[in-house]
Amino acid sequence: MENFVYHNPAKIIFGKDQISQVGAETAAIGKKALLLTGGASVKQNGVYDKVLASLDEACVTVVEQSGIVPNPVIESVREGAELCKNKNIEIVLAVGGGSVIDAAKAIAAGATYDGDPWDFFKRIAVPEKPLPVGTVLTLSATGSEANGNTVISNPETGEKRPFYHSTLFPRFSILDPALTFTVPKDQTANGAIDILSHVFEQYFHNVKATPLQDGIAETIMRTVIDNAPVAIKKPDDYDARANLMWSSTLALNGLLVSGARGDWASHMIGHELSAKYGLAHGAALAIVFPNWMKRVYKVNIAKFARFAVNVWGMDKSTDAEELALGGIEATNRFFKETLGAKVTLGEHSIDGSRIDEMAESAMSISSLGSLVTFKKSDLVKIYESCL
Amino acid sequence: MENFVYHNPAKIIFGKDQISQVGAETAAIGKKALLLTGGASVKQNGVYDKVLASLDEACVTVVEQSGIVPNPVIESVREGAELCKNKNIEIVLAVGGGSVIDAAKAIAAGATYDGDPWDFFKRIAVPEKPLPVGTVLTLSATGSEANGNTVISNPETGEKRPFYHSTLFPRFSILDPALTFTVPKDQTANGAIDILSHVFEQYFHNVKATPLQDGIAETIMRTVIDNAPVAIKKPDDYDARANLMWSSTLALNGLLVSGARGDWASHMIGHELSAKYGLAHGAALAIVFPNWMKRVYKVNIAKFARFAVNVWGMDKSTDAEELALGGIEATNRFFKETLGAKVTLGEHSIDGSRIDEMAESAMSISSLGSLVTFKKSDLVKIYESCL
Numbered sequence: 001m002e003n004f005v006y007h008n009p010a011k012i013i014f015g016k017d018q019i020s021q022v023g024a025e026t027a028a029i030g031k032k033a034l035l036l037t038g039g040a041s042v043k044q045n046g047v048y049d050k051v052l053a054s055l056d057e058a059c060v061t062v063v064e065q066s067g068i069v070p071n072p073v074i075e076s077v078r079e080g081a082e083l084c085k086n087k088n089i090e091i092v093l094a095v096g097g098g099s100v101i102d103a104a105k106a107i108a109a110g111a112t113y114d115g116d117p118w119d120f121f122k123r124i125a126v127p128e129k130p131l132p133v134g135t136v137l138t139l140s141a142t143g144s145e146a147n148g149n150t151v152i153s154n155p156e157t158g159e160k161r162p163f164y165h166s167t168l169f170p171r172f173s174i175l176d177p178a179l180t181f182t183v184p185k186d187q188t189a190n191g192a193i194d195i196l197s198h199v200f201e202q203y204f205h206n207v208k209a210t211p212l213q214d215g216i217a218e219t220i221m222r223t224v225i226d227n228a229p230v231a232i233k234k235p236d237d238y239d240a241r242a243n244l245m246w247s248s249t250l251a252l253n254g255l256l257v258s259g260a261r262g263d264w265a266s267h268m269i270g271h272e273l274s275a276k277y278g279l280a281h282g283a284a285l286a287i288v289f290p291n292w293m294k295r296v297y298k299v300n301i302a303k304f305a306r307f308a309v310n311v312w313g314m315d316k317s318t319d320a321e322e323l324a325l326g327g328i329e330a331t332n333r334f335f336k337e338t339l340g341a342k343v344t345l346g347e348h349s350i351d352g353s354r355i356d357e358m359a360e361s362a363m364s365i366s367s368l369g370s371l372v373t374f375k376k377s378d379l380v381k382i383y384e385s386c387l
Numbered sequence: 388m389e390n391f392v393y394h395n396p397a398k399i400i401f402g403k404d405q406i407s408q409v410g411a412e413t414a415a416i417g418k419k420a421l422l423l424t425g426g427a428s429v430k431q432n433g434v435y436d437k438v439l440a441s442l443d444e445a446c447v448t449v450v451e452q453s454g455i456v457p458n459p460v461i462e463s464v465r466e467g468a469e470l471c472k473n474k475n476i477e478i479v480l481a482v483g484g485g486s487v488i489d490a491a492k493a494i495a496a497g498a499t500y501d502g503d504p505w506d507f508f509k510r511i512a513v514p515e516k517p518l519p520v521g522t523v524l525t526l527s528a529t530g531s532e533a534n535g536n537t538v539i540s541n542p543e544t545g546e547k548r549p550f551y552h553s554t555l556f557p558r559f560s561i562l563d564p565a566l567t568f569t570v571p572k573d574q575t576a577n578g579a580i581d582i583l584s585h586v587f588e589q590y591f592h593n594v595k596a597t598p599l600q601d602g603i604a605e606t607i608m609r610t611v612i613d614n615a616p617v618a619i620k621k622p623d624d625y626d627a628r629a630n631l632m633w634s635s636t637l638a639l640n641g642l643l644v645s646g647a648r649g650d651w652a653s654h655m656i657g658h659e660l661s662a663k664y665g666l667a668h669g670a671a672l673a674i675v676f677p678n679w680m681k682r683v684y685k686v687n688i689a690k691f692a693r694f695a696v697n698v699w700g701m702d703k704s705t706d707a708e709e710l711a712l713g714g715i716e717a718t719n720r721f722f723k724e725t726l727g728a729k730v731t732l733g734e735h736s737i738d739g740s741r742i743d744e745m746a747e748s749a750m751s752i753s754s755l756g757s758l759v760t761f762k763k764s765d766l767v768k769i770y771e772s773c774l
Contacts, residue, residue, distance in 0.1 A: 015390025
């Protein structure tokens with residue numbers, strides 16, 4: 001097992017009707033909130049009204065910023081940070097999925113920083129004392145509700161960049177699975193792919209003696225594989241939605257990587273597809289991950305074989321390499337057939353013309369990958385295999 | 388899944404040589420510490436010297452209190468609380484196992500309370516603003532390093548009582564598995580039994596749709612079952628010690644019960660054996676748990692059958708009741724044969740003369756059990772089956 005620090009101070013308030021807690025939780029931190037939302041869905045499904053009513057009851061004054069888009073953009077962050085400065089905001093309250101929460105964290109950091117918030121993503125500044133963030137989660141996917149990560153896109157430069165800081169953990173997150181009943185099938189599928197991808201990033205490593213990390217990862221993967229199809233077929237199945245929601249949090253709250261090691265090359269490869277072609281995060285990962293697996297599995301055949309047995313229920317007496325390839329194929333088939341995801345770039349009408357540019361950009365921030373560390377030529381080959 | 392709140396702000400610093408962090412972590416909170424220790428072992432194995440050196444380097448002034456015993460007593464808590472008041476202590480630093488950490492929490496609460504600290508355990512007072520607590524863990528067992536629990540004994544009244552408060556989570560805990568290399572075989576075994584018992588308390592419930600909680604619990608149980616015998620045979624096996632240590636934390640840091648439900652009758656039944664006869668916590672649980680299982684398994688045969696398959700590797704095509712009984716028997720055999728624990732009261736020369744008194748005392752605080760709620764007559768029968 002590797003050395004680690006695990007420190008996750010986010011308070012998770014999970015369950016039916018817990019949205020009613022948002023006013024009291026917010027008021028305990030600050031009386032003037034920036035209420036950050038995405039598209040129209042929270043207004044259509046009643047979530048917005050419930051949040052406002054609860055805030056009102058707790059005497060929280062609200063300044064609103066709406067229109068945070070999937071793959072949230074730096075311009076919205078700049079706008080939110082200015083709003084916070086001008087209106088003396090005390091807490092940023094995100095009501096939405098990972099995009100809204102990611103934007104909230106970047107806004108909270110930008111609100112107490114004199115420079116351009118993009119500096120954080122260029123790694124030339126770190127937040128000093130960001131405003132506190134609270135969240136009401138409406139989509140099970142990114143895990144942003146319980147970590148210090150934010151991923152923001154910069155359309156001006158064509159970049160999509162992640163940033164982590166220990167000060168960016170939400171102070172509280174309200175996880176009411178019933179709020180996800182109205183999530184459409186394709187977003188439910190993309191969310192499930194995102195959760196699985198987070199587990200993959202932290203499961204396929206070469207660290208020895210990690211039975212807790214491996215077993216917890218396999219539990220989350222099996223749970224997503226069992227529950228995502230139920231939620232797609234019966235969107236108001238509470239237990240399926242609850243299991244997906246808690247999976248999303250556990251997959252990226254720091255637990256899985258504690259004692260193990262994260263890879264994250266696939267995420268950077270996928271981010272380029274979102275930045276250049278606007279692919280949803282989960283949609284990009286559905287294409288990238290099986291191809292990443294095929295490229296790297298030989299480095300740790302035993303782990304890929306274990307994955308096939310413990311996650312996909314394959315017969316452990318089978319030859320290890322056959323198992324490894326079988327697990328990868330099962331993953332690809334699950335994405336394609338069960339979740340209805342596109343698993344090639346061709347299905348999105350994306351050709352190979354920008355592969356070199358994407359590989360260059362993905363390499364620009366830091367070295368890529370841990371199980372296997374990639375050179376640019378490796379990235380090119382992975383993108384080509386995705387066509 | 389049940390509704391829940393999960394909020395665990397403890398910072399875990401885990402790994403080889405992490406004891407060197409104790410000075411900086413302590414100094415970040417306070418410059419005057421009460422250094423709380425148990426017996427002579429921390430002085431013999433060098434832990435004490437390393438802690439003092441690190442505190443000294445960080446310019447932390449130390450007031451010492453040693454001699455905290457297993458099943459720590461309220462008199463030590465009173466003494467520590469007075470020391471904190473008289474010496475203007477800013478942080479209580481526990482260096483030891485669960486007993487020392489439990490005492491530290493009670494002292495920290497007592498230090499800012501005008502009355503008798505036993506009031507907390509009588510449930511007639513709650514801590515207002517306890518002193519912060521830090522820990523250096525030297526025994527993998529109770530999970531006290533990452534929760535708000537404390538269990539204190541009162542020899543004057545013959546009681547052993549648990550208390551939980553959200554303000555009692557350690558601010559940081561240093562988990563260096565190498566510090567447990569010198570833990571003797573019997574204490575290693577008792578620690579493993581304690582960890583397993585914590586999982587049992589939160590695994591055997593009737594809540595539906597808890598695949599994450601069940602799978603994580605099974606992972607921890609398998610990890611303890613695999614690693615405890617290794618640590619007993621080869622005390623300086625780092626990976627075995629590391630896996631036991633992280634198991635101890637995950638078993639009782641709030642994760643397993645989130646969305647599920649705890650039972651805790653067996654702990655209260657066991658606490659009476661410690662209070663009346665001085666049995667070590669793990670030693671008491673080794674006797675109580677298999678007998679509790681035999682008494683309650685029919686309420687949820689499917690769960691006990693699943694336990695036999697997923698934890699003990701039994702053949703899932705076997706009849707469910709046969710599996711359930713097989714899992715219970717495997718547990719009993721593991722305690723007795725693999726860990727070398729005594730599994731009857733008779734082996735401790737304890738007869739049935741105080742059963743009625745223990746049953747009465749165990750019932751005095753609150754109703755007992757969740758999977759099955761016990762009457763006093765049930766407790767009497769369980770104690771009798773332990774003879």
